Amino acid sequence: xxxxxxxAIRTFEAAARHLSFSLAAEELHVTASxxxxxxxxxxxxxxxxxxxxxxxxxxxxxxxEAYLPAIRMGLEQISEAxxxxxxxxxxxxxxxxAPAIAGGWLIPRLYDFYNQHPDIEIEITTSMxxxxxxxxxxxxxxxxxxxxxxxxxxxLLITDELVPVCSPNLVGKKSYPNSPEALxxxxxxxxxxxxxxxxxxxxxxxxxxxxLKMGPGFQSSPLMLDAVxxxxxxxxxxxxxxxxxxxxxxxVIPFDIRVTGSNGYYLVYPESRHKxxxxxxxxxxxxxxxxx
Numbered sequence: 493x494x495x496x497x498x499x500a501i502r503t504f505e506a507a508a509r510h511l512s513f514s515l516a517a518e519e520l521h522v523t524a525s526x527x528x529x530x531x532x533x534x535x536x537x538x539x540x541x542x543x544x545x546x547x548x549x550x551x552x553x554x555x556x557e558a559y560l561p562a563i564r565m566g567l568e569q570i571s572e573a574x575x576x577x578x579x580x581x582x583x584x585x586x587x588x589x590a591p592a593i594a595g596g597w598l599i600p601r602l603y604d605f606y607n608q609h610p611d612i613e614i615e616i617t618t619s620m621x622x623x624x625x626x627x628x629x630x631x632x633x634x635x636x637x638x639x640x641x642x643x644x645x646x647x648l649l650i651t652d653e654l655v656p657v658c659s660p661n662l663v664g665k666k667s668y669p670n671s672p673e674a675l676x677x678x679x680x681x682x683x684x685x686x687x688x689x690x691x692x693x694x695x696x697x698x699x700x701x702x703x704l705k706m707g708p709g710f711q712s713s714p715l716m717l718d719a720v721x722x723x724x725x726x727x728x729x730x731x732x733x734x735x736x737x738x739x740x741x742x743x744v745i746p747f748d749i750r751v752t753g754s755n756g757y758y759l760v761y762p763e764s765r766h767k768x769x770x771x772x773x774x775x776x777x778x779x780x781x782x783x784x
Contacts, residue, residue, distance in 0.1 A: 496534055497530075499530060500530040500531070500533045503531060504534050504542060504556075505560070505564055505567055506520055507531060507550070508542075508552055508556060508560050511549065511551065511552070512549070512550065513550060531543060540553075540559075541556075542555065542556040543556065564643075565764075568626070568764045571626050572762070572765060583611060584614075584615055585612060585614050585615070585632070585770045586617070586630045587616050587617070587630065587631065587633065587634070588617045588619060588632075588633040589616070589633060589634035590618065590620065590634065590635075590712075590757075591618045591712050591713070591714045592713035592714055592733045593634050593636075593757050594616060594618050595714065595736075596734055596735065597650065597733055597757075598778075601781050602614065604781070605774075608777065612773070614774075617630070620711070631765070631770050631774070632759060632774060632775070633760050634649065634758065634760070635758050635760050636756070637756075637758065638754060638756075641760060644760045644761065644763065645760065645761055645763050646758040646759065646760045647760075648756050648757075649757045649758060650730070650732045651752060652730050652752070652754075653751070653752050653753075654689050654692065654728050654729065654730060654751040654753065655729070655731045655749070655750050656728050656745065656746055656747060656749075657720055657727050657728070657734060657743045657744065657745055657746075658723075658725075658727070659742075659743065659744075660741055660742070660743070660744050661723050669726075669746055669747075672694075672747045676694075676699070676701055676704065676705065678725065678726055679708075679725030679726065680705060680707050680726055681707045681710065681720060682710070682716065682728065683710055683711070684709040684711060687706075687709065689751070690704055693728055696749060697747075707724070707725040708724070708725075713733060720743065721737070726746070731745075732757075759775060
């Protein structure tokens with residue numbers, strides 16, 4: 493069995509992924525010279541050049557391109573095997589997702605999961621950043637996008653469907669719009685990463701606009717919805733994440749004009765965990781919730 497230095501292998505994978513020794517060093521918490529040293533060690537072991545070193549960048553040699561897929565798969569298998577040894581609590585499923593989809597869609601449905609699987613615990617963490625499966629004990633995640641992430645299997649849960657919302661306390665007041673066009677004169681709350689949502693909505697509503705009267709911007713949908721409930725203005729959000737607010741009457745949709753986007757919320761997990769019992773269990777349950 494020919495096994496190269498594992499630290500050099502890990503360094504090679506990071507440098508090949510980033511095509512940068514400095515970015516690999518940042519990820520691995522070492523210096524760029526340490527990365528260069530590990531690459532040279534691996535090249536000496538293999539007697540093969542792995543990188544073409546150019547000013548301010550590096551590229552893979554043909555030998556490195558052929559070597560990388562097997563190395564990446566091997567590291568993923570080592571990571572998965574290690575994760576299983578370290579986190580042997582098969583009765584715990586760990587899920588990471590964005591705050592909006594956590595409270596607005598998943599949590600209200602978990603009662604059904606616990607009825608079916610009373611002996612299994614679910615741990616939920618929320619984050620605006622993408623979870624790194626190789627550096628955490630997370631089993632599954634829910635991501636927003638087009639469904640394509642390298643090394644991950646994805647299943648569409650919700651298609652993004654944007655609608656305007658406001659507090660019922662505004663209904664009947666002067667600030668309540670009597671037509672979609674009237675929204676142009678009112679404060680429009682928005683989530684900063686999705687500031688273009690209002691423009692898309694007015695386009696679908698076939699309403700011409702030169703400059704929108706934008707209200708405050710927020711870091712996340714839950715923060716924006718708090719402001720909307722407080723009567724600060726009108727927000728725009730995916731309809732699926734406000735089901736509870738609509739049922740309870742805390743929010744209303746002034747005009748049922750919807751924008752169906754090309755993005756959506758996807759259940760994702762590493763391809764290597766497709767047969768994992770916990771992943772299979774939660775995947776089958778949550779996919780069964782889509783039409784509910």
